[in-house]
Amino acid sequence: MESLGRCFSASSSEPDVDVGIVYTWERQWMPRLLNSLRRSCPGIRARLILVDNDSADGVEPWLGYLPNTLVVRNPRRLQYAANLNRVLRASTARYVLLLNTDMFFDPDEQCVTRMVRFMDSRPLCGVAGCGIYHEDGGYAYPARRFQTLPMIVARRFGLGTWMRRTLDHYLYRDHPVNGTWPCDWLSGCFLMVRREAIDEVGGFDESFVKYFEDVDMCLRMARAGWQVLYHGATYCYHLERRSSRNVFSLDAWRHLRSYLRWHWKWSFAPPPEVLEPLPHRHVA
Helix, strand or coil, rough: CCCCCCCCCCCCCCCCHHHHHCCCCCCCHHHHHHHHHHCCCCCCEEEEEEECCCCCCCCCCHHCCCCCEEEECCCCCCCCCHHHHHHHHHHHCCCCECCCCCCEHHHHHCCHHHHHHHHHCCCEEEEEEEECCCCCCEEECCCCCCCCCCHHHHHHHCCCCHHHHHHHHHHHCCCCCEEECCCCECCCEEEEEHHHHHHHCCCCCHHHHCCEEEEHHHHHHCCCCCEEEEEEEEEEEHCCCCCCCCCCCCHHHHHHHHHHHHHHHHHHCCHHHCCCCCCCCCCC
């Protein structure tokens, strides 16, 4: 785990939100993402932090979409958690929005602006996510409970029909999709984090390499007394591929390895106090 070790004072010239995107080879998604992102930030100062993850084609085609773009260039290709930390180190805004490249927005929804306003209204919220839908309109369940072995079995082996209650519990299906409520963790495809909270808990744990870095971050936020909140009053879209769905794929192996790593870090049978937050801070 990396401690970022920096705090920044706010000024009128600083952005309200830094939007971090890691670019490696995802050329087909970038125009749609950046065009819709640019139109989803009315009334706030948004800056794009674009990490060139040693891409073969470079990031120059993507520099004109937002008026303020900061490029961070990697001399060698890094894994996802390490790239997210590159964004966090470069950011000076009070919020950082971490986005996958396979995302896009409905500009009329003004999602980024509405999420900034939401975070402004919730000073104890360390990390928040919005409603996320697939391109066909299906709900993606971005807020989830911590994984259990029965849930892993149900998802990995397609046993949802026979283990419906297990999946319903995991996916918070008893909660309104357009509501606002605390959750265990949020999908890393869209995470808005508070600068102050990141300065306290540190960056993403790079030992996860890929998968579970978002689960780990949300748990650390909660343990430090910060709220992890789902805010379904606004939304965006995710072209989710779930490359780990194939049980025999490399990504499935990475997912399993990260799952075991997460349990090793927090213990396989964590006592209740591990999952309970430390006392909340008082906000003047």
